[in-house]
Amino acid sequence: MKPFDEMLVTDEVVRDPYGRFHEWYKDQDPTLLGEKAGEAEAFFRRTGITFNVYGQHEAAERLIPFDLVPRIMARAEWDNLAEGIEQRVTALNAFLDDLYHDQEIIKAGKVPERLIAGNEAFLDVMRGFRPPGGVYTHIIGTDIVRCGENEFYVLEDNARTPSGVSYMIENRETMMQMFPELFAQNRVRPVETYPHHLRRSLAAVAPPACEGTPTIAVLTPGIYNSAFFEHAFLADQMGVELVEGSDVAEIDGRIQMRTTEGYKPIDVLYRRVDDAFLDPNVFNPSSMLGIPGIMDVYKNGGITIANAPGTGIADDKAIYSYMPEIVEFYTGRPAKLQNVPTWRCADDDSLKYVLDHLEELVVKEVHGSGGYGMLVGPTSSRDERELFAEKLKKKPSNYIAQPTLALSTVPILVDGGLAPRHVDLRPFVLVSDKVRIIPGGLTRVALKEGSLVVNSSQGGGTKDTWVLRD
Amino acid sequence: MALLGRTANGLFWMFRYIERAENTARLLDAGQRISLTNLSSEPDEWQPVLVSAGVEAAYNAKYQDYDAETVIDFMLCDRDNPSSVRSSLETARTNGRMVRTALTRELWEAVNESWLVIQRRLSAPVSTRELPAVIDLVKRQGALIRGAFQTTMLRNEIFDFCNLGAFIERADNTARILDVKYWLLLPEHSQVGSALDNFQWRSILRSVSAHRAYAWEYDGEYQAVNIIDFLMLNRRMPRSLAHCYHLIAESLGYLDRNYEVHHPCHNTAMAIRERLAGASVRQIIDGGLHEFLEGFIRDNNRLAQEIGQSYRFYPGS
Numbered sequence: 001m002k003p004f005d006e007m008l009v010t011d012e013v014v015r016d017p018y019g020r021f022h023e024w025y026k027d028q029d030p031t032l033l034g035e036k037a038g039e040a041e042a043f044f045r046r047t048g049i050t051f052n053v054y055g056q057h058e059a060a061e062r063l064i065p066f067d068l069v070p071r072i073m074a075r076a077e078w079d080n081l082a083e084g085i086e087q088r089v090t091a092l093n094a095f096l097d098d099l100y101h102d103q104e105i106i107k108a109g110k111v112p113e114r115l116i117a118g119n120e121a122f123l124d125v126m127r128g129f130r131p132p133g134g135v136y137t138h139i140i141g142t143d144i145v146r147c148g149e150n151e152f153y154v155l156e157d158n159a160r161t162p163s164g165v166s167y168m169i170e171n172r173e174t175m176m177q178m179f180p181e182l183f184a185q186n187r188v189r190p191v192e193t194y195p196h197h198l199r200r201s202l203a204a205v206a207p208p209a210c211e212g213t214p215t216i217a218v219l220t221p222g223i224y225n226s227a228f229f230e231h232a233f234l235a236d237q238m239g240v241e242l243v244e245g246s247d248v249a250e251i252d253g254r255i256q257m258r259t260t261e262g263y264k265p266i267d268v269l270y271r272r273v274d275d276a277f278l279d280p281n282v283f284n285p286s287s288m289l290g291i292p293g294i295m296d297v298y299k300n301g302g303i304t305i306a307n308a309p310g311t312g313i314a315d316d317k318a319i320y321s322y323m324p325e326i327v328e329f330y331t332g333r334p335a336k337l338q339n340v341p342t343w344r345c346a347d348d349d350s351l352k353y354v355l356d357h358l359e360e361l362v363v364k365e366v367h368g369s370g371g372y373g374m375l376v377g378p379t380s381s382r383d384e385r386e387l388f389a390e391k392l393k394k395k396p397s398n399y400i401a402q403p404t405l406a407l408s409t410v411p412i413l414v415d416g417g418l419a420p421r422h423v424d425l426r427p428f429v430l431v432s433d434k435v436r437i438i439p440g441g442l443t444r445v446a447l448k449e450g451s452l453v454v455n456s457s458q459g460g461g462t463k464d465t466w467v468l469r470d
Numbered sequence: 471m472a473l474l475g476r477t478a479n480g481l482f483w484m485f486r487y488i489e490r491a492e493n494t495a496r497l498l499d500a501g502q503r504i505s506l507t508n509l510s511s512e513p514d515e516w517q518p519v520l521v522s523a524g525v526e527a528a529y530n531a532k533y534q535d536y537d538a539e540t541v542i543d544f545m546l547c548d549r550d551n552p553s554s555v556r557s558s559l560e561t562a563r564t565n566g567r568m569v570r571t572a573l574t575r576e577l578w579e580a581v582n583e584s585w586l587v588i589q590r591r592l593s594a595p596v597s598t599r600e601l602p603a604v605i606d607l608v609k610r611q612g613a614l615i616r617g618a619f620q621t622t623m624l625r626n627e628i629f630d631f632c633n634l635g636a637f638i639e640r641a642d643n644t645a646r647i648l649d650v651k652y653w654l655l656l657p658e659h660s661q662v663g664s665a666l667d668n669f670q671w672r673s674i675l676r677s678v679s680a681h682r683a684y685a686w687e688y689d690g691e692y693q694a695v696n697i698i699d700f701l702m703l704n705r706r707m708p709r710s711l712a713h714c715y716h717l718i719a720e721s722l723g724y725l726d727r728n729y730e731v732h733h734p735c736h737n738t739a740m741a742i743r744e745r746l747a748g749a750s751v752r753q754i755i756d757g758g759l760h761e762f763l764e765g766f767i768r769d770n771n772r773l774a775q776e777i778g779q780s781y782r783f784y785p786g787s
Contacts, residue, residue, distance in 0.1 A: 045586065046582060047575070047578075047582070223567050228567070232567075232570045239471070241471075241571075246476065247475070258476070259473055259474055260473045260474075260475055260627065260729070262782070
């Protein structure tokens with residue numbers, strides 16, 4: 001069956017949100033558009049909008065390919081989606097608070113205890129501690145896929161340190177520079193306000209020790225991290241310091257940064273360093289990226305860490321399959337956004353089903369990310385499947401499986417004109433004194449014909465994502 | 471807004487390496503001009519270029535002979551040479567990337583683009599025929615960076631740390647060029663006042679874009695006293711030690727006022743500036759030009775370290 005195309009119902013019939021864009025497109029000279037694509041690439045290269053590829057020594061900085069055709073959503077489509085997202089992130093925070101306190105949801109028998117107790121992502125050190133404002137996951141990038149007109153699924157919650165928001169903003173900037181007329185014809189809701197919202201959102205959860213206006217900083221592992229550009233970009237756009245572990249130290253019960261004028265306390269730390277590396281005193285002792293003593297300062301009210309340590313338990317792929325129950329448990333209403341049906345390979349029956357249907361399923365590691373370590377059944381070879389089945393049998397609890405979804409397509413620009421490619425969507429959500437959702441997000445697109453893997457590390461690209469005002 | 475010590479350090483070294491890249495290119499320019507005249511009968515005419523750049527030991531660890539192609543490649547492209555044009559720009563750009571939040575978009579793009587363009591140009595060996603074009607490219611990109619710096623950066627402490635790096639590096643470079651050539655200036659101990667019919671000096675002045683300026687300032691012949699005055703004591707000459715120290719002291723003064731703290735490094739800089747202002751060429755020659763320059767290079771390095779301590783460039787400070 002042909003997947004749902006978000007622009008074209010048939011070759012002649014264009015879906016509403018794309019109407020004005022399509023009119024515009026028909027008047028464009030294809031050669032000129034090709035040149036514009038080259039211009040966009042040169043622009044990204046010059047401004048250094050690159051990501052680092054692990055394990056490649058030379059030329060380690062790559063560009064994420066950018067496609068000129070925007071992904072467009074109507075106001076009503078977006079509003080529905082946003083409501084579902086707000087419900088879900090509210091539930092995620094309530095879930096985390098519960099897990100680290102009374103664990104009512106386990107007592108109620110909705111989530112099995114074994115998934116929590118033995119899980120590396122669950123941090124004992126967080127038990128009984130409530131972060132400032134009661135917020136655990138402040139910045140979330142919910143991965144959503146679409147399979148039909150009204151059929152959306154959440155693929156992943158990304159409640160730890162989601163990345164990609166800088167591309168959302170730079171993609172818009174690039175489009176506005178290249179095709180200003182499109183923004184005159186279409187009323188597109190802005191995304192460039194994100195850093196402003198992020199700053200406000202972080203400032204609203206200052207710790208008890210904060211006096212006056214909160215001092216915010218972004219913690220980066222450093223320039224060799226794959227997302228360093230984004231860390232620098234966000235610090236820059238918010239007008240806050242970008243610090244590395246070596247710039248800060250615990251002094252007098254506060255985390256302070258070494259400035260040219262001496263040490264200055266940080267109130268809110270937006271950390272882009274994983275839990276394991278955050279505090280060598282508590283977690284991985286060999287970490288050079290973290291800040292010794294930060295967990296003590298945190299628990300004594302000296303600093304806010306965003307996202308809180310231990311949020312990974314909420315976006316764990318083994319927990320994922322329980323999300324519909326979790327949402328309903330905390331919000332008292334059925335989940336507005338659907339989960340993808342998921343087989344937990346830890347269950348014997350599910351494992352048997354998965355092994356028998358590898359050809360149709362996508363099998364993922366519970367803790368994997370970035371599209372690594374997964375099997376896409378329909379495009380795999382017999383050898384790959386056999387190899388994967390061995391791994392699966394060795395440690396079934398390490399895997400979940402999902403049906404291969406017919407992801408929606410949006411056209412990209414190719415030599416011969418437009419051609420459909422599969423996409424997903426990562427809206428960015430800020431949780432603090434209130435929930436702030438930036439209209440749009442990052443659309444990732446599989447550039448290879450027929451491919452369902454949209455990850456940039458696997459050759460995916462991105463698109464500007466428009467939410468229309470009317 | 472507070473400025474991180476590491477950021478100040480990154481700005482300082484970014485500009486040292488931007489300056490160094492250009493200086494290395496200028497040294498090659500002088501070397502090329504001298505070798506083209508065939509006036510020199512010495513087989514090792516490229517050696518002083520390596521000594522001036524302070525990379526002779528690194529070169530000798532890798533090569534035995536001083537042939538033009540090898541020296542040029544070592545100075546332009548070699549990653550084992552931290553002062554090669556390629557390494558310098560790479561270091562400058564890495565520092566720039568690290569401190570990106572402190573830079574205007576224009577300045578960052580100028581640095582990033584220079585690195586992209588020059589790296590691409592240096593990915594294949596450069597023949598002596600192509601050398602002038604490559605040197606021009608390096609100088610032009612340097613001008614682009616400085617233009618973006620001067621016209622877009624706020625005059626705050628970020629600006630001051632960049633300037634400190636640039637002028638400490640430039641003072642070091644000028645002192646080294648002079649030190650390598652001091653024996654040319656004073657071939658016989660006594661002939662200080664006599665005219666030098668010296669193509670090498672014209673080439674060196676030319677390589678620092680100053681042969682015409684020299685003519686304007688001194689009206690004529692190449693005399694040792696005038697060349698020493700020009701490159702060391704003349705504050706109007708933008709590459710002279712005195713000019714560099716005028717700006718270094720000024721930048722440190724701005725930092726003092728900005729932070730309302732007077733650091734000892736400022737005293738060190740003032741003392742060096744006063745020594746240059748109070749010196750006469752005759753005194754320098756009588757006391758030994760080489761000794762003076764050696765002392766200057768040492769003091770200049772010490773000042774760089776003191777600045778790093780005062781403004782907490784490194785962890786633990």
